[in-house]
């Protein structure tokens with residue numbers, strides 16, 4: 606049976622939460638292979654609506670960089686969610702803000718078209734994968750069109766002092782057909798093997814991604830302890846919650862399996878595990894009048 610009750614301490618945390626960060630796939634929605642779109646998981650639309658009514662800020666943060674954030678947001682609206690474009694985040698959203706803050710304004714982007722949208726929107730100069738140019742940073746993403754000239758150009762930039770950054774450094778991800786290879790992981794490993802430089806992760810589970818999301822919600826860094834991170838991947842959302850000092854709520858509607866949780870390292874441990882988002886909505890409602 607799926608768990609659907611929250612420990613009292615976590616329910617109390619929800620009641621006073623200052624913001625929520627949700628994963629998309631396996632947490633609030635599931636990909637529909639037939640339509641190519643998304644379907645809301647039970648209770649997800651209601652939960653976001655309940656947060657909206659209470660003026661509690663939230664962001665949906667997917668680690669995918671195959672599409673622009675606005676495209677994902679549009680897909681979620683089509684599935685029935687009340688979500689604005691700027692409430693949807695990808696690693697490119699956090700990368701754009703982080704790179705700008707670091708003064709790294711010329712960026713070689715190794716990714717598919719669309720991935721650079723958040724960078725362009727912030728006024729960063731985006732250089733193509735193998736375009737000849739001096740850059741301040743190299744940013745690697747989901748990129749199935751990766752070629753040897755792209756590798757040469759990226760390595761040359763890193764040898765010239767460009768900062769190596771990435772959307773994600775996870776070797777595998779779950780697909781409807783089983784295990785998929787993380788494209789940016791493979792690219793990062795190639796560049797690292799040649800340059801000796803490790804890629805700085807700007808998507809989940811990095812502190813950079815968390816901090817940028819917090820700021821996007823208009824919250825100070827000191828609010829980290831009052832943020833709920835809801836997701837189905839221990840190595841992404843739960844790791845991000847643990848690193849940041851937030852509360853991680855694990856969902857068994859995706860990757861997380863109740864029987865494997867006790868074997869996870871401490872840094873991946875959820876603070877609570879539920880099978881239904883209604884448990885969170887209930888915790889919000891239960892405490893609304895306190």
Ligand SMILES: [Mg+2]
Nearest residue numbers: 628630631837
């Ligand atoms: Mg997920």
